[in-house]
Amino acid sequence: MGRAIRKAGLAFGGMAAVVAMAGAVAASRAPAVEGADWSAYGRDGSEDHYSPLVQIDAGNVSRLGLAWSADLDTFDSFTAPLAVGGVLYFAVGNSVVTAMDAVTGKQLWQYDPEVAKVVGHKMRAGWGTRGIAYSAGRIFTATRDGRLIALDAKTGRSLWSAMTIDPKDDAYITGPPWVAGDKVLIGFGGGDYGPVRGYVTAYDIASGKQAWRFYTVPGDPAKGPDGAASDSVMPMAAKTWTGEWWKVGGGGNVWHAMAYDAKYDRVIFGTGNGFPWNQKIRSPGGGDNLFLASIVAVDRKTGKYAWHYQINPADTWDYNDAMDIQLATLSIDGRPRDVILHAPKNGFFYVIDRATGKLVNTPGNFAPANWASGIDMKTGRPIENPAARYPTGTAFVMYPSPTGAHAVETMSFNRKTGLVYIPQIEQQRVVTDPANVAGWTYKPGMFVNTGLGAVPAGMTVAPPGSNLVAYDPGKQKVAWKLPQNGILNGGTITTAGNLVFQGLNTGRFVAFAADSGKQLWSFDAQNGILGNAITYSAGGRQYVTVITGFRSSFANTPNWDYREQKRRVLTFVLDGKAALPPVEPVDQPILDDPAFVIDAAKAKVGAGIYGQSCVICHGAGMIAGGAAPDLRKAPTPMDADAFYQVVHEGALMERGMGRFDNLTTAELEGLRHFIRQRARETGPASKPNPAAAPK
Numbered sequence: 001m002g003r004a005i006r007k008a009g010l011a012f013g014g015m016a017a018v019v020a021m022a023g024a025v026a027a028s029r030a031p032a033v034e035g036a037d038w039s040a041y042g043r044d045g046s047e048d049h050y051s052p053l054v055q056i057d058a059g060n061v062s063r064l065g066l067a068w069s070a071d072l073d074t075f076d077s078f079t080a081p082l083a084v085g086g087v088l089y090f091a092v093g094n095s096v097v098t099a100m101d102a103v104t105g106k107q108l109w110q111y112d113p114e115v116a117k118v119v120g121h122k123m124r125a126g127w128g129t130r131g132i133a134y135s136a137g138r139i140f141t142a143t144r145d146g147r148l149i150a151l152d153a154k155t156g157r158s159l160w161s162a163m164t165i166d167p168k169d170d171a172y173i174t175g176p177p178w179v180a181g182d183k184v185l186i187g188f189g190g191g192d193y194g195p196v197r198g199y200v201t202a203y204d205i206a207s208g209k210q211a212w213r214f215y216t217v218p219g220d221p222a223k224g225p226d227g228a229a230s231d232s233v234m235p236m237a238a239k240t241w242t243g244e245w246w247k248v249g250g251g252g253n254v255w256h257a258m259a260y261d262a263k264y265d266r267v268i269f270g271t272g273n274g275f276p277w278n279q280k281i282r283s284p285g286g287g288d289n290l291f292l293a294s295i296v297a298v299d300r301k302t303g304k305y306a307w308h309y310q311i312n313p314a315d316t317w318d319y320n321d322a323m324d325i326q327l328a329t330l331s332i333d334g335r336p337r338d339v340i341l342h343a344p345k346n347g348f349f350y351v352i353d354r355a356t357g358k359l360v361n362t363p364g365n366f367a368p369a370n371w372a373s374g375i376d377m378k379t380g381r382p383i384e385n386p387a388a389r390y391p392t393g394t395a396f397v398m399y400p401s402p403t404g405a406h407a408v409e410t411m412s413f414n415r416k417t418g419l420v421y422i423p424q425i426e427q428q429r430v431v432t433d434p435a436n437v438a439g440w441t442y443k444p445g446m447f448v449n450t451g452l453g454a455v456p457a458g459m460t461v462a463p464p465g466s467n468l469v470a471y472d473p474g475k476q477k478v479a480w481k482l483p484q485n486g487i488l489n490g491g492t493i494t495t496a497g498n499l500v501f502q503g504l505n506t507g508r509f510v511a512f513a514a515d516s517g518k519q520l521w522s523f524d525a526q527n528g529i530l531g532n533a534i535t536y537s538a539g540g541r542q543y544v545t546v547i548t549g550f551r552s553s554f555a556n557t558p559n560w561d562y563r564e565q566k567r568r569v570l571t572f573v574l575d576g577k578a579a580l581p582p583v584e585p586v587d588q589p590i591l592d593d594p595a596f597v598i599d600a601a602k603a604k605v606g607a608g609i610y611g612q613s614c615v616i617c618h619g620a621g622m623i624a625g626g627a628a629p630d631l632r633k634a635p636t637p638m639d640a641d642a643f644y645q646v647v648h649e650g651a652l653m654e655r656g657m658g659r660f661d662n663l664t665t666a667e668l669e670g671l672r673h674f675i676r677q678r679a680r681e682t683g684p685a686s687k688p689n690p691a692a693a694p695k
Helices: 231-238 600-618 640-647 665-682
Strands: 003-005 064-071 082-084 087-092 096-101 107-112 133-135 138-142 147-152 158-163 178-180 183-186 199-204 210-215 258-261 266-270 294-299 305-310 326-332 335-342 348-353 372-375 382-384 395-398 420-426 429-432 465-472 477-484 492-495 499-503 508-513 519-524 534-538 541-547 568-574
Touching: 064 519, 082 133, 082 534, 087 541, 087 568, 096 138, 133 178, 147 183, 178 258, 199 266, 258 326, 348 372, 420 492, 420 499, 492 534, 499 541, 600 665, 640 665
Parallel strands: none
Antiparallel strands: 064 568, 082 087, 087 096, 096 107, 133 138, 138 147, 147 158, 178 183, 183 199, 199 210, 258 266, 266 294, 294 305, 326 335, 335 348, 372 382, 395 429, 420 465, 465 477, 492 499, 499 508, 508 519, 534 541, 541 568
């Protein structure tokens, strides 16, 4: 499924077909200089988001100007592009892939895998794609419904497609594929939404044939071995689980970060949280629960286990390890060491030996943390604060929060300064057992955290914040720190020109001096930015490209409205003279219908459904943070029939709104009453609509 067609512009909503472009494309051109291409998620196999290009540097970056821009008609653009041989490639929304001339912005081809036709319930989390991969003249993209697709980089024609997950379960894909030699790898998400068992799968680049699969948690013991590459270590892993964990899947999804270590010919990947979060439910007798919240290394050719390092044994806080896995060589104690650089959610920075999986030095804090006082170098285990396990009946104000001290926004490592640049978060949350921990059951369609709680009387939670942190992994200490606005800011890249580029939630795209953190340049992008930029060379000139777009489960200042976001491709060059059109402010008031009589009992039902199924996209407190429309301002909830078509029947699947056909009519009606209740609680009704009486 999916088609390629030639298109003149960049409007890709709906089921547009794709393209086969006739004529030569610059993808086959050889790079003229070192670092000319940005051909992997982190530029090259080290995944460190570092470029050796120096045409743009700290001395002349003030001359950087817009070369061209292109508007994107999509619901989600938290993504990173690639640039190969003068061609820019990227995917947004429902994994719609576009190729453009990197110098002019002319569209060459576009491929739409037509996800909305087949995705079904897997759309419920509502996100798009975070990236694509390139190798041997092929673009690799993965779809929400679970397909891994290889495209011809010159034409956009589909070469092969492989279904990588079970269409019936709650697994889905939003992360990029990763290339390792002659193989392309993909994992999946879903460990917050349903009972899934994590694994990563390798496919042959040329044929799409499955090469191997590695499961990250043990399965049902009664079913025996899986016939997978992980069979030899599953008995070891099973000894670290208790109860009947397989009935809830276990989790451990490999939903984002990987790296290919060519020196040792190994694939290294990070694993996710358990399902459900709370260990007392999934593994009631305790245990480390391998391989949750771990970094795992396997042989590239066979998928056989090499080593693992578990960052958070017995994770119960969603402290997963899907954040960057970066390969580097550092001088440690006067000698070079091949290492992995890793700054996961838990606030500690890990330098891990690539050959053995052992700690190289004592992890330091790149962010405040109170769940543990440190990491024991002898055992590699955290020195936990017992209160962080929230003994029955207690609550704990923990930091970092499950959002993490570092989320999926990229960090970067500068090979000249030796510093890592981390978009860091400081946020506290209350953790505690759910009221029904002993009898907890999974309800389809719900977001499962089983650990977050309301702030009890007498407890306080500090306001959240964020920083750009420059961290020295050799010395295990912060080199410098810049306070930033809000909670989430964009990923970073860094260059040999002593630069760090980052998009901010303020709507600015900024360049900092890599050695000092001094701001050197800024551009008004007219939208918040979460995806990282790339830099590349084409036609003898260095370019910088970033894709704008912002989403959060929390309100921001400024708060980027979902419908009014200026999602664009922005490309910069020295002395660029292009300009963006002026911003036209749009007033989107909170709506209401005076004839709508709120039923408190129905609204209570709706509040429960909202917390289980809607809050991640539509925002905490129903104040949206850009991931989806603000329901208080939307006309659809005021019409029962229209609301049913959108929420239950999936009328807006092409725009990222999932189909919640698991909800009953009573639950949908409860949602409508809760929406009206929150609208009246949070703002004046400014556009009454008497015709939209409840039905």
